[in-house]
Amino acid sequence: MNNRGPRYPGYNVLDKRDTPSWNEITRKVIDHRLTLDGPKFFTLEEWLTLRALCDCIVPQRSGRAPVQCAALVDHKMELDQRDGFRPPSLPSQREAWRRGIAAINEECRERYGGAFHELTGGQQDRLLRLLEEGEASSPAWGDMPAKVFFKRRLVHDIAAAYYALPHAWNEMGFGGPASPRGYVRLDFNKRDRWEAIEQHD
Amino acid sequence: MTEDDPTRVPRAKNGRAPDVLRVGGWVPMRCFADDEQVDFVIVGTGAGGGTLSCKLSEYGFSVVALDVGPYWRPLEDFASDEHEQYKLYWTDERISGGEDALELGRNNSGQSVGGSMVHFAMVSLRFRPEWFKSRSLLGYGVDWPVDWREMWGYYREVEENLCLAGPIKYPWGPPRPRYPYRPHELNAAAKVLARGCEKLGIKWCSTPIATLSAPRGLAHPCVYRGFCIAGCSTNAKQSAINTWLPRALKAGAEIRDLAMVGRVELDANGRVRGVHYHREGQWRFQRARNVVVAGYAIETPRLLLNSACPQAPDGLANSSGLVGKYLMAHCNQGVYGVFDDEIRWYKAPPSLSLTEHWNYTDEGKDFDGGYAYMSQGPLPVEWSGTQTGNHKLWGESLLRDMERYNHYAGLKIVGECQAMETNTVRLADEKDRFGLPIANVTFAHSDNDKKLIAHAKNFMRTALEAAGGYDIWAEETETAHLMGTCRMGDDPRSSVVNPDGRTWDVPNLWICDGSLFPTSGGVNPSLTIQAMACRIADRIKALAARAEV
Amino acid sequence: MRTRARPADRLRALQDALAGNARSPALLRSEPPVGAQESADVARLLNAGCAILASSVLADSSMEHYRGSFENKAMFVPPIVSTLALIASLHGASDRSARAERRRDAIYALSAAAAAAGFGFHLYNVGKRDGGFCWENFFYAAPIGAPWALLLSGTLGVAAERVRDTRPGGIPHIFGMAAGRLLAGLTSAGLLGTVGEVWLLHFRGAFQDPFMYLPVTLPPVGAGLLASAALSSKPKKRPLTRFWMKLVTVLGLAGMGFHIYGVHRNMGGWRNWSQNVLNGPPIPAPPSFTGLGLAGLAALRLLEGPKNE
Incomplete structure (x- = not known):
């Protein structure tokens, strides 16, 4: 695991919540996102798998991925907010996730004798690489290619949810919401006082 | 769900439409009854339909x-948040397959009054003049049935309407006047491109861009917040929603939001009678003397195909069999590198x-067509998609590379795609929320596209290195924009619409959007779509004066 | 007996005067003598103009160099020097003595020198950027015209000390040249230079508001009137020029009002002040015209002679 300290120590994009960097609707949608904490679409069993998947795709220095990451994936499924397309080999996103999680757990039981969230870190990692390489073999996948599910749904949806969280913006030093106030200093190595300060080694 | 939820309850009705420039504001709107035969029903309000x-x-x-x-009011409805702003994109289901399946939605399809211009990246470039005759002059593709000099005048009209901010002198092509507003200050990401070009000895310039560099009426100048493709919450972005449509309302047009057109109806004589559309929970029928379809390169052919009837069993205007064929996108590969400097893109x-x-130079190429390349500035969610998709990162390596976000810079092409008959929009069996068959899209790159992409990636890699970048990597698959599927031409056998935008088969059915592009050119299409809409409007006016409309 | 100098001769004389190498007795003779009180009053008026110019520079350079993150230590110079110039000018404006003051003199000379160096720095900054001396860099690199106001403050300040030093009943002169003519010429050139800078910045702003044409049309007329006064051979009342200088004085203050309104017109208005005072129109810039208007009025007092009607 990564032992370095944070790149932007002390930076918290939420500190700007009540400054001109955030407008009313932004406060509303981010506030709402931060209240998400449990499954509304997924079953409890699926939720455990999803959270373990999040811990693998966006692993944290200290402990588990923020609960809002899995919760935002769940929220996307609950409202059925789609991307605008799907590959012919995948069913619609809700069905793909349901079938995908079931197949992952089936694959895990066949190989390691337990559900995904019960495996060790190393086993989880091996299993995900197997999906990525298209080497899943459980019949539970049916006609849905594990490789396409892995790329288009699993990694895509989890990363998109994680990087929609202020927590992730702090790690990256992203300025976060910016309206009505945007930025003044645009040149190399220039920052406004409302931007993150990078820790240089 | 509140009373004023513009995604559920139409705003433009009862004699008024939203004033996009004022919080909670309204402007008066003339309204027509469904059984009133209007001169034109226009399906779609984006670059094509909004302008027309x-x-x-x-x-x-x-x-x-x-x-x-x-019908958004950007000042109050647009959050500074990528996730929330997915509401601007066309996210209804579409199936996308083929060897180089297109990623639809975010990068090429909008669902707002104002169309995908509401989230366009504002880059507004003219076609290279030769592209309008690429078959005759450059030996590939097909000729457009229009003259570049005519288009040049319409380009100017659009540039003035959008108050483009751009260079005093544009370095390529025939001379053009100064852009209406001054170019914007370059950010570090843009300066990386400049440095690369200076080192390699090629010309570069400040992008002509549709966001204000000085106030304009009630619209604010750009505050450099960087959320452009997630929707501009300041109205600095000049697009259909805050330029063409307010003018249209003032001139007496009616705009109906949340109105899905499901079918264009033909009468017994093979002329269009009007359109069936769904609004406020029911199907309605609007009578019209003419119908213009302006739904962009997927929805336009989808509507024509969905309008099949006994008089036109293969879909409207489809006697050539070309409706939905020759779909094009732009090659949109990016090359990214890390810099010691903070870029904060x-x-x-x-x-x-x-x-x-590489649009204006023909020497040193092993492919037909050209490409422009531009500086980049993806926000976290978009960037994570690039990192997980094209860079194939996840887990620890993803997080670690995402932490280098502020040190990344990138260059990205808009590269000309060759039109291929096998790239298509067809109907799937699956139905959408209105019960209409959804689009089934198939796309693969031509060999020429692949050569162009390889050339561009190679060149941009050198340019990034020259500018001081390292750990450089390139995207494999990425496209932007959509064009084709109802191509314009001189011959009814090889095109869907004539040079006036009128379909060859149905005299009072017109098409006015990116779907009539016969070739794609190496620049973002929105300026050309708008210029073509201005041209079609002038053609219609001239034809009407001769009683030919 | 006097003969009317031909225009070409007068122009040459003025050019020589401005170049600082003239000792033209004809120029000296053409101005009325002044009393001690009058010369001190004119000097105080000049000091007031310098104070306004210096405060404009102080506010503007502090803001702009803060925006530039004081990347180069030399960027602290104009705020410091303009502060000194402001103090010296306020001191001068309240000083009724008819003798020059050595420290004021030194500060003014220093600010003129600092401004000249500033031109060099700003020019270098424009040229070193990718693209070199192109429009984009004139818009966004260090503003080439900005040190102008500090140069004027310094130069007019040195001139004020010279005028103050006039012996009672003598003709005010500056380094051997008639002070009224020289000041009129200097102010006229100062107005034109300032108009050049404003034109660049308002062109940058696409003249999006018709009022943006005012500061590039009214002051050049004033500059012309002043120049013609400087070239004229005999002292006489110049009500139009006087009126126009007052107009320019008011224009500077009105411009500040317009710029305050302009900041409000940017996204988020004054609530977003931390961005908009930097990205919006520069509020402290227009009063430069007020400072020059006062200098023009001072020059006219010397050219017209004492108020005796």
Whole structure:
């Protein structure tokens, strides 16, 4: 695991919540996102798998991925907010996730004798690489290619949810919401006082 | 769900439409009854339909424009948040397959009054003149049935309407006047492109871009917040929603939001009678003397195919069999590298500098066509998609590379795609929320596209290195924009519409959007779509004067 | 007996005067003598103009160099020097003595020198950027015209000390040249230079508001009137020129009002002040015209002679 300290120590994009960097609707949608904490679409069993998947795709220095990451994936499924397309080999996103999680757990039981969230870190990692390489073999996948599910749904949806969280913006030093106030200093190595300060080694 | 939820309850009705420039504001709107035969029903209000609505209503025609999207007021409805702003994209289901399947939605399809211009990246470039005759002059593709000099005049009209900010002198092509507003200050990401070009000895310039560099009426100048493709919450972005459509309303057009057109109806004589559309929970029928379809390169052919009837069993205007064929996108590969300097590319519009060198230079190429490349500025969610998709990162390596976000810079092409008959939009068996068959899209790159992409990636890699970048990597698959599927031409056998935008088969059915492009060119299409809409409006006016409309 | 100098001769004389190498007795003779009180009053008026110019520079350079993150230590110079110039000018404006003051003199000379160096720095900054001396860099690199106001403040300040030093009943002169003519010429050139800078910045702003044409049309007329006064051979009342200088004085203050309104017109208005005072129109810039207007009025007092009607 990564032992370095944070790149932007002390930076918290939420500190700007009540400054001109955030407008009313932004406060509303981010506030709402931060209240998400449990499954509304997924079953409890699926939720455990999803959270373990999040811990693998966006692993944290200290402990588990923020609960809002899995919760935002769940929220996307609950409202059925789609991307605008799907590959012919995948069913619609809700069905793909349901079938995908079931197949992952089936694959895990066949190989390691337990559900995904019960495996060790190393086993989880091996299993995900197997999906990525298209080497899943459980019949539970049916006609849905594990490789396409892995790329288009699993990694895509989890990363998109994680990087929609202020927590992730702090790690990256992203300025976060910016309206009505945007930025003044645009040149190399220039920052406004409302931007993150990078820790240089 | 609140009373004023523009995604559920139409805003434009009862004699008024939203004033996009004022919080909670309204402007008066002329309204027509469904059984009133209007001169033009226009399906879609984006670069094509929005522009045409404005021009035709200003020419005195009665116009009803229908759009399935909500009517936003950007100042109050747009959050500074990528996730929330997915509401601007066309996220209804589409199936996308083929060897190089297109990623639809975010990068090429909008669902708002104002169309995908509401989230466009504002890059507004003219075609290279030779591209209008690429078969005759450059030996590939097909010729457009229009003259570049005519288009040059319409380009100027659009540039003035959008108050483009751009260079005093544009370095390529025939001379053009100064852009209306001054170029924007370059951010570090744009300066990386400049440095690369200077080192390699090619020209570059500040991008002509549709966001204000000085106030304009009630619209604010750009504050460099960088959320452009997630929707501009300041109205600095100049697009259909805050330029053409307010003009259209003032001139007496009616705009109906949350109105999905499901079918264009033909009468017994093979002429269009009007359109069936769904609004406020029911199907309605609007009578019209003419119908213009302006739904962009997927929804336009989808509507024509969905309108099949006994008189036109293969879909409207499809006697050539070409409706839905020759779909094009732009090659949109990016090359990214890390810099010791802090770049912080989240600031300012993403593409503030560009080079059209490889659009205007024909030597040193092993492919037909050309490409422009531009500086980049993806926000976290978009960037994570690039990192997980094209860079194939996840887990620890993903997080670690995402932490280098502020040190990344990138260059990205808009590269010409060759039109291929096998790239298509067809109907799937699956139905959408209105019960209409959804689009099934198939796309693969030509060999020429692949050569162009390889050339561009190679060149941009060198340019990034020259500018001081390291750990450089390139995207494999990425496209932007959509074009083709109802191509314009001189011959009814090889095209869907004539040079006036009128379908060859149905005299009072017109098409006015990116789907009529016969070739794609190496520049973002929105300026050409709008210029073509201005041209079609003038053609309609001239034909009407001779009683030919 | 006097003969009317031909225009070409007068122009040459003025050019020589401005170049600082003239000792033209004809120029000296053409101005009325002044009393001690009058010369001190004119000097105080000049000091007031310098104070306004210096405060404009102080506010503007502090803001702009803060925006530039004081990347180069030399960027602290103009705020410091303009502060000194402001103090010296306020001191001068309240000083009724008819003798020059050595420290004021030194500060003014220093600010003129600092401004000249500033031109060099700003020019270098424009040229070193990718693209070199192109429009984009004139818009966004260090503003080439900005040190102008500090140069004027310094130069007019040195001139004020010279005028103050006039012996009672003598003709005010500056380094051997008639002070009224020289000041009129200097102010006229100062107005034109300032107009050049404003034109660049308002062109940058696409003249999006018709009022943006005012500061590039009214002051050049004033500059012309002043120049013609400087070239004229005999002292006489110049009500039009006087009126126009007052107009320019008011224009500077009105411009500040317009710029305050302009900041409000940017996204988020004054609530977003931390961005908009930097990205919006520069509020402290227009009063430069007020400072020059006062200098023009001072020059006219010397050219017209004492108020005796």
